[in-house]
Amino acid sequence: MVGSGKTSVAARVQDQPSRWGIVVVVAAHMSLALIAFCQSSGSVFYLSWRSEFDTNAKETAAISSIMTCVCSFSMFVGGVMIQRCGCKLVGIIGGVLTTLGMLGSVWVQNISQLYLTAVVTGVGLGMAKNTALVAVALHFKNGYTTANALACSGSGTGKMAAPPLIQILLDYFGLRGALLVTSAIVANMVVFGTLFRKPRTDRKSGLDHRSIDKLTERTDVDFQIVHANDAVEMALESESSSDDSDATMNHSETHTNIEEGQSNVSSTTHNTSFRAWKLKLNPIRKMWSGLGLGVFRKSYRFSMLCLLAFISAIPYYGAGLFIIPRAESIGVALSSAAFLLSLNGIGSLLGRLVNGLLISYNLSAEIVCSICAAGAGASVLLLNADNYVCLSVASFLLGLFTGVFYAVAIVLIRRYVGCRRFSVCLGIYYICVGLGGLFGPVAAGWVFDISNSYKTVFYALAGVDFICCILMFLFPVLKRVEPGIKDHQTNEVN
Numbered sequence: 001m002v003g004s005g006k007t008s009v010a011a012r013v014q015d016q017p018s019r020w021g022i023v024v025v026v027a028a029h030m031s032l033a034l035i036a037f038c039q040s041s042g043s044v045f046y047l048s049w050r051s052e053f054d055t056n057a058k059e060t061a062a063i064s065s066i067m068t069c070v071c072s073f074s075m076f077v078g079g080v081m082i083q084r085c086g087c088k089l090v091g092i093i094g095g096v097l098t099t100l101g102m103l104g105s106v107w108v109q110n111i112s113q114l115y116l117t118a119v120v121t122g123v124g125l126g127m128a129k130n131t132a133l134v135a136v137a138l139h140f141k142n143g144y145t146t147a148n149a150l151a152c153s154g155s156g157t158g159k160m161a162a163p164p165l166i167q168i169l170l171d172y173f174g175l176r177g178a179l180l181v182t183s184a185i186v187a188n189m190v191v192f193g194t195l196f197r198k199p200r201t202d203r204k205s206g207l208d209h210r211s212i213d214k215l216t217e218r219t220d221v222d223f224q225i226v227h228a229n230d231a232v233e234m235a236l237e238s239e240s241s242s243d244d245s246d247a248t249m250n251h252s253e254t255h256t257n258i259e260e261g262q263s264n265v266s267s268t269t270h271n272t273s274f275r276a277w278k279l280k281l282n283p284i285r286k287m288w289s290g291l292g293l294g295v296f297r298k299s300y301r302f303s304m305l306c307l308l309a310f311i312s313a314i315p316y317y318g319a320g321l322f323i324i325p326r327a328e329s330i331g332v333a334l335s336s337a338a339f340l341l342s343l344n345g346i347g348s349l350l351g352r353l354v355n356g357l358l359i360s361y362n363l364s365a366e367i368v369c370s371i372c373a374a375g376a377g378a379s380v381l382l383l384n385a386d387n388y389v390c391l392s393v394a395s396f397l398l399g400l401f402t403g404v405f406y407a408v409a410i411v412l413i414r415r416y417v418g419c420r421r422f423s424v425c426l427g428i429y430y431i432c433v434g435l436g437g438l439f440g441p442v443a444a445g446w447v448f449d450i451s452n453s454y455k456t457v458f459y460a461l462a463g464v465d466f467i468c469c470i471l472m473f474l475f476p477v478l479k480r481v482e483p484g485i486k487d488h489q490t491n492e493v494n
Contacts, residue, residue: 021139025147027195028132029154034186035125036158044166048175053111063118070122072434076427078127091131091193097124102183106176134423135196152407156349300482302416306432311468313436315461318444319380326454330386344399351403365408370472375401377465384455
């Protein structure tokens with residue numbers, strides 16, 4: 001009865017709709033828009049930085065690479081902090097660090113100092129991004145796919161708004177003035193971070209998600225102790241109600257029941273103490289558990305998803321680097337070639353919006369990801385066309401398919417690991433994305449140096465996308481063989 005009571009409390013709390021959920025979705029959308037705005041600003045400031053510090057192309061391009069890489073890696077740090085401090089505090093810290101990084105860029109005197117401010121900015125962006133995604137997951141059980149789609153579409157909004165707005169700021173205020181205004185714009189992330197408060201609790205029970213976890217973890221121990229106490233009480237009642245002729249026999253049985261009850265309590269206490277002692281004795285296992293890395297041996301599907309994150313990021317970031325040079329190579333003007341990236345941002349916005357609809361129409365998330373990987377590969381192949389219209393369609397479709405893929409992947413992470421481990425696992429996932437983002441441009445550049453052909457680069461990158469599509473078919477097999485993770489909030493094995 002104890003276990004079932006606690007389970008019903010947990011289920012009642014989880015099924016209760018969140019009144020603050022709509023505010024959280026809007027705040028997450030705007031926060032992700034500002035994050036994408038800040039990340040996209042590097043491509044607009046590129047020529048100004050190169051002229052200001054008199055650096056070559058590789059040194060200047062490293063600014064955006066550092067910011068993107070640090071952002072991906074710091075999402076794991078943000079995930080660990082969210083488990084300790086909650087979304088609200090981590091979101092505020094992320095916004096403050098991002099603002100300080102952008103503000104510090106106003107007064108830098110050389111490219112090395114700009115690298116340092118890019119690191120600070122990247123750390124803040126990663127923490128804020130993890131917070132926004134986790135806050136939406138915590139406030140929605142039903143309708144999460146739609147809520148996640150609306151929130152993730154903020155990335156497309158930021159990508160669309162950044163190029164024209166920052167170019168206007170550069171024209172009116174110059175490089176340092178534009179950086180100053182940009183830092184003021186991204187400072188709104190602090191405001192949105194304050195809106196990521198904890199989900200509302202059941203007022204009657206006074207329990208929140210964290211207390212439910214602790215309550216559920218103690219269920220087995222409490223259940224055994226209660227039964228042990230019941231055995232003692234029953235033994236005492238039988239002693240007082242027995243006849244005098246059976247006093248000796250009942251006295252012996254009473255003591256036997258008492259000893260069994262005490263033995264159960266002692267055994268339970270001993271097992272609990274042994275588990276605690278084992279954790280203290282093995283600090284490596286304690287650290288492994290605290291960082292959430294044990295999820296890899298429990299959820300093979302999450303491990304595969306992380307591998308796919310690395311693989312899919314290689315063609316996405318690699319192809320994006322060569323879209324403008326490819327257009328220029330067939331005689332397209334620079335302004336028209338730059339518009340191809342805006343089309344990519346528009347496609348990303350639409351893709352992140354429609355992913356919830358695709359999943360709702362009786363299509364599994366794994367099938368949607370497989371279709372998107374194949375579509376992204378076909379889009380990269382289309383970049384080999386010697387026609388501006390085809391390049392425009394390819395750039396748009398590449399943004400569309402990758403937008404759907406990464407938004408649906410977030411839904412899959414929550415499904416595979418549950419809400420309790422979501423923040424840390426999301427950080428692990430984006431570390432894999434960051435590694436792919438680092439390796440992709442380098443690999444694409446290496447292929448170009450060998451072949452001296454953009455078409456060869458796009459053929460190779462498209463092949464990587466098709467490999468990703470094929471690997472998606474392993475998910476049903478992995479589901480049957482993996483141990484699975486029990487989500488204490490839903491009491492289900494994922």
